[in-house]
Amino acid sequence: MSRRNSLRFGNSTKEPKWPLFLLLALVVLTFAAPPIFGHSSSSFTIYNALQNTSCLGLVALGLGLTMIVGEFDLSVAGTYALGGMVAVKAGAGSPFIGILAGVAVCVVFGLIQGVIIAKLGVNSMAVTLGGSLVALGIAGTIGDNKSQSYDNYDVGIFLNQQIGTFFSVRILIGVAAFVAVFLLMTLTNLGRAMRATGGGRRASRTAGVRVDAIVIMSFGASAGFAGLGGVLQAYGTSTATSNPGLFPLIFAVTACLLGGIGLAGGRGGAVGIACGALSLALLSEFFSTVAAPQYVTGLVTGLLLILVTAAASPLVLRKWNESRARKAMQEASMPQTSSDKQSISIGE
Amino acid sequence: MSTSLSTKSMVNLQSASTAKKITVLVTVIFIALLLFGTLTTDGFYSTENFKAIINSAALVGVIAVGMTYIVISGNLFSLSVGTTAAVSAMTFLWALRFGMIAAIVITVAFGAVVIGLQGLLVGSTGANPIIVTIGAGALLEAMATWISGGVSVYPPADGPSYAFLYNPLFGVPFPVYVFIVVVIIGELVIKRSKFGRGIYLMGESPRAGRTAGLPTIALTTGAFVTAGICTAIAGILLGAFNQSGTLTSTGTLTVDSISAVLVGGTAVVGGRGSVTRTAVGAILVAAIGDMLLLRGYSPPIQLLALGIIVTVVVVLSYLNSGKGSRS
Numbered sequence: 256m257s258r259r260n261s262l263r264f265g266n267s268t269k270e271p272k273w274p275l276f277l278l279l280a281l282v283v284l285t286f287a288a289p290p291i292f293g294h295s296s297s298s299f300t301i302y303n304a305l306q307n308t309s310c311l312g313l314v315a316l317g318l319g320l321t322m323i324v325g326e327f328d329l330s331v332a333g334t335y336a337l338g339g340m341v342a343v344k345a346g347a348g349s350p351f352i353g354i355l356a357g358v359a360v361c362v363v364f365g366l367i368q369g370v371i372i373a374k375l376g377v378n379s380m381a382v383t384l385g386g387s388l389v390a391l392g393i394a395g396t397i398g399d400n401k402s403q404s405y406d407n408y409d410v411g412i413f414l415n416q417q418i419g420t421f422f423s424v425r426i427l428i429g430v431a432a433f434v435a436v437f438l439l440m441t442l443t444n445l446g447r448a449m450r451a452t453g454g455g456r457r458a459s460r461t462a463g464v465r466v467d468a469i470v471i472m473s474f475g476a477s478a479g480f481a482g483l484g485g486v487l488q489a490y491g492t493s494t495a496t497s498n499p500g501l502f503p504l505i506f507a508v509t510a511c512l513l514g515g516i517g518l519a520g521g522r523g524g525a526v527g528i529a530c531g532a533l534s535l536a537l538l539s540e541f542f543s544t545v546a547a548p549q550y551v552t553g554l555v556t557g558l559l560l561i562l563v564t565a566a567a568s569p570l571v572l573r574k575w576n577e578s579r580a581r582k583a584m585q586e587a588s589m590p591q592t593s594s595d596k597q598s599i600s601i602g603e
Numbered sequence: 604m605s606t607s608l609s610t611k612s613m614v615n616l617q618s619a620s621t622a623k624k625i626t627v628l629v630t631v632i633f634i635a636l637l638l639f640g641t642l643t644t645d646g647f648y649s650t651e652n653f654k655a656i657i658n659s660a661a662l663v664g665v666i667a668v669g670m671t672y673i674v675i676s677g678n679l680f681s682l683s684v685g686t687t688a689a690v691s692a693m694t695f696l697w698a699l700r701f702g703m704i705a706a707i708v709i710t711v712a713f714g715a716v717v718i719g720l721q722g723l724l725v726g727s728t729g730a731n732p733i734i735v736t737i738g739a740g741a742l743l744e745a746m747a748t749w750i751s752g753g754v755s756v757y758p759p760a761d762g763p764s765y766a767f768l769y770n771p772l773f774g775v776p777f778p779v780y781v782f783i784v785v786v787i788i789g790e791l792v793i794k795r796s797k798f799g800r801g802i803y804l805m806g807e808s809p810r811a812g813r814t815a816g817l818p819t820i821a822l823t824t825g826a827f828v829t830a831g832i833c834t835a836i837a838g839i840l841l842g843a844f845n846q847s848g849t850l851t852s853t854g855t856l857t858v859d860s861i862s863a864v865l866v867g868g869t870a871v872v873g874g875r876g877s878v879t880r881t882a883v884g885a886i887l888v889a890a891i892g893d894m895l896l897l898r899g900y901s902p903p904i905q906l907l908a909l910g911i912i913v914t915v916v917v918v919l920s921y922l923n924s925g926k927g928s929r930s
Contacts, residue, residue, distance in 0.1 A: 329733065371914075377921040380679060380733050381871045385917055388858060388910025395903025497903065501682075505741055508734055518731050550748040557742025561724070561735055568730035 271515040271522070274530035281537040285544070292545040298420045300544060304536035305421055309429030310491070312532035313484030314503045315510035316433060317477035319528040322511055324473045325453035325520025326372060326379035331481040332504040333390025334361045338482025339489030340394040340497060343405045350410045350490065357486040358479050364390060365478025369471035379474075391498055398497035405493045414491045425487050432480060437525040446524060449473065453520025481507075505556055510535050512563035519572070622922035629919060633912075637891070644897045652897070654776070656889045660863075661782035662837050664885030666856060667863035668789040669718075669833030671881045674864050675793065676826040677806035677873025678725055678732040683740035684834045685857035686850070687717055690747045691838020692756075693848030699762040706763075707839060714835025715828045717743060722827020726820040744850055756848040768843035778840045782882075785833060790878040792829075802826055806873030855906070862909050863888045865916040872924045 285304075286296050314331050321328040338357040346353015368386045372379045405411070414425040422430075440446030451459040452469045460466045481503075489495035514531025516523035542552050565571065641647045666684050673681055694713050698706035721739045725732045758765070768777055793799035801822045805812040813819055837856070842848050867884025869876025888909070895905050 327731075327733075371918060375918060375921060377918055378679070378871065381917040382914060384680070384733075384861070385910050385912075385914030388906050388913060390910075392903045392905075392907025392910050395906060396901065398903075400901050400903050501737060501741070505737060508737070518734070548749075550745040550753075553741055553745025553748065557738050557740070557745055560738030561742065564730045564734045564738060565724060565728050568728035570728040570730075 271527065274514045274527045274534070277513060278530040278534045278537075281534040281541075285537045285541050288541065289544045294545050296540075296544050300537075300540050302417065302421050302423075302426075304533060304540045305426045305429075306415070306423065306491075307539070308529075308532045308536045309423075309426045310484040310488040311503055311506045312429055312510070312529065312536070313432055313487070314481045315507040315514075315528050315532045316436060316525065317480030317484075318504075318507040319511040319514065319516050319523065319525075320436070320449070320473045320480075321379065321477045322516045322518065323449050323453050323520060323523055324470055325456065326470060326473070327383070327518070328365075328368070328474060328477040328481075329380055329383040329504065330364075330368065330387035330390055331477060331507055332499055332501060333387040333394070334364060334478040334481040335485040335488070335503045336394040336495075336497060336499050337361055337364065337390045338485030339495035340398045340403065340485075341482075342486040343403050343489050343495040344397055346405070346407070346490075350407060353490075354483075354486050357489075358482045361482025361485075362475050362479040366471060366475040368478070369474030372474065373467040373470040394495075395497040398495060400497055402494050402496045405489060405495065408493055410490045411493045414487065425491050428483075428487060432483065433525050433529050436476075440524055450521050453522070455521070505560055506532075506535060509556065509560045509563060512560075512567055517572070518564070518567050519569070622919070626919050626923060629915060637887075637894075640894050640898075641890070644894050647894060647897055652893065656886065656893045657779055658776045659892070660886045660889035661776070661778040662840055663856060663859040663863055663889065664782045664882055665778075665785050665837040665840070666830075666834050667860040667867075667881045667885050668785050668878050669830030670860045670864050671789070671867075671869055671876060671878050672793065672802060672826040672829040673722075673732070674869050674871065675806045675873055675876050676802045676823060677809055678722075678823060678826065679871070680733060680861050680864075681718065681721065681736040681827070681830055682733060682857055683718065683721065683736040683743065684830065684860060685853035685855075686740040686743050686747075687714055687831065687834045688838040688841055688856050689848065689850050689853045690717075690743055691835040692842030692845065693747060693751060693850075695839045695842045696756045696758045696846075696848045699765065700759040703763045703765065710839055711832055711835045714831040714833075714838065716831070718831030718834060719824055719828035722824040722830075723820070725827070726823030747850055758846065765843045768840060778844075781836065781840060782885075785836065786878055786882045789829075789833070793878055798822070798825055803874055806875075808874070855902075855909075858906070858909060859888055859892075860885075862913055865913055865920070868916075870924055871917050871920045875924075 285300055289296050314335050317334075318328050318331050338361045340357075341360045342350075342353035342357030344353075345356035364386070368379075368382055371377055371382050415423050417423055418427065440449065448459070448464045448469055451462065451464050452466050456466055484503075485495070510531035511523070511528055512518070512531070513534055514523060514527035514529070516527060516531075538555065539552055542555070646652055666688060670680065670684065673679070691710050691714050695706050695710040698709040701709070717739075721732075721735050724730055725735055770777060772780065793802060801812075801817050802825070804815070805817055805819055805822050809819065812822075863885035864876070864881050865871060865884065866887050867876070867880035867882070869880055869884075891908060891912075892905050895908060
């Protein structure tokens with residue numbers, strides 16, 4: 256694909272701005288609202304949110320990459336568990352070997368799923384549902400069906416050590432991953448190729464995008480980032496759990512949808528995912544600051560996920576595009592025919 | 604495991620027949636593995652063990668019958684059935700204070716509404732069914748914790764006796780009879796009624812269905828309502844068997860029921876499959892779990908086995924449907 260590409264899929268080559276505003280709103284909420292309930296937030300709240308985002312945010316980053324190319328990796332909660340468990344088991348001697356093993360196993364796992372999805376054209380949700388069970392099965396088998404502690408506590412202390420007011424090594428690793436993806440997607444053709452793949456596969460292939468390679472790579476990256484998140488979680492808390500439940504997946508999907516990555520594919524980027532993940536982490540910090548019961552977080556998370564999924568649904572997108580098209584027509588104040596209207600709504 | 608052999612992809616006969624050959628091969632390997640595994644497992648071929656298998660197949664099977672409707676309608680799966688079954692069990696035990704009939708009616712209505720609403724959302728907006736049901740599961744779990752105060756629900760001390768719901772009748776556990784009845788009704792409705800035929804048509808091609816004037820919103824909602832009714836029935840049996848209702852009793856119900864549908868050979872892409880196939884699938888899944896348990900394998904190994912089976916079946920399902928070749 257050339258730099259000056261005539262193939263444009265909607266106006267989707269840029270990241271939307273609103274996730275940034277959402278994040279800003281959440282920061283304000285986190286500091287302005289707790290005093291009303293007789294609590295207060297501090298810089299530690301931000302640090303906590305970042306600590307959580309460093310693990311679950313990486314899961315969101317991985318899932319988001321598959322969503323941009325128009326697929327969906329349901330297995331991220333599985334690879335999250337797998338990465339952590341492999342790292343704890345393989346890293347008994349050296350944490351570096353643990354990290355390497357945890358991430359490598361997950362990348363290979365993701366690549367296999369990617370090959371099945373890209374080469375056979377199988378629905379990615381169905382494949383990764385099976386993949387999720389396989390990953391959890393392997394994690395549970397090597398973890399003896401229970402949580403495994405990591406005895407090298409120094410690693411956890413090192414990872415969680417506060418650097419400045421807001422950072423720790425763990426957070427910086429997470430930030431580095433996001434920055435790397437951002438740079439790769441903006442400085443190279445990769446981001447464009449990924450969004451093109453998600454926007455229209457056949458057209459992209461015709462335009463010379465190596466669609467299969469892009470899809471396979473995004474699943475490898477997805478599992479790798481989810482695995483890295485699991486490794487950081489396991490080392491940071493000195494424990495790997497063999498079954499984390501659906502929460503990492505729920506967090507990741509919600510973060511991606513809040514971050515402007517549609518389910519249809521072709522939109523979004525690392526900045527949006529980071530904003531979505533941070534917003535969600537701040538929201539959960541807000542609830543713990545005001546000492547809300549555990550189920551409140553569950554209520555809000557579940558409701559939020561349903562709402563953002565409905566907001567990203569084909570019907571709502573179509574209505575939104577139609578209303579935008581109508582507005583544009585009114586501004587141009589040109590007589591419109593129904594066929595014009597149709598051609599615009601098809602381009603979503 | 605034998606995925607529907609009636610291939611409709613006449614476009615590429617070559618690949619269709621290859622897909623058929625692969626399917627037959629995989630099915631043969633699967634049956635050989637199952638036979639070898641069961642024949643070499645001590646105590647597998649005994650009346651007692653068969654009873655245990657059919658009993659555990661019954662609970663999963665009832666849910667899987669409902670799941671079949673969702674899969675055939677072309678809406679993939681629901682990931683909230685496990686939680687809904689557990690909350691249904693809690694609802695049933697709580698509602699026993701109003702009498703047996705009332706408790707059953709309340710619970711079934713509860714399941715139908717909870718899962719039906721998810722279907723309504725999916726059908727009317729085209730929202731992704733898997734994500735909607737994940738969110739709904741989380742929401743339902745949180746609401747159940749909130750309302751129950753996070754403690755187990757026990758039946759009222761002076762309530763009606765519900766022992767018949769789990770006691771054997773003529774030597775066979777009661778849930779097995781429920782399973783058989785649900786399968787028969789489920790099969791009749793999806794094969795013989797206008798509603799059932801609509802679900803097949805819509806699953807085959809949603810666009811063609813809409814063009815042909817099928818009420819897609821109503822059909823999708825109906826498929827989910829059916830799943831809700833089946834899940835609630837399973838929840839009643841679950842609650843009666845455990846004699847208490849907790850959220851942790853979901854176990855692997857969701858995954859097992861999805862596996863039962865797929866192993867039975869209902870196409871993951873929708874439009875093809877049947878409730879009878881699912882019944883066979885439920886028994887196979889239960890037999891595999893039972894065999895692994897008897898051989899001393901831990902639950903994660905069972906999860907791993909199910910995961911591999913699900914992945915293989917999904918791939919075969921796509922190869923046979925001709926929908927997979929995306930260009």
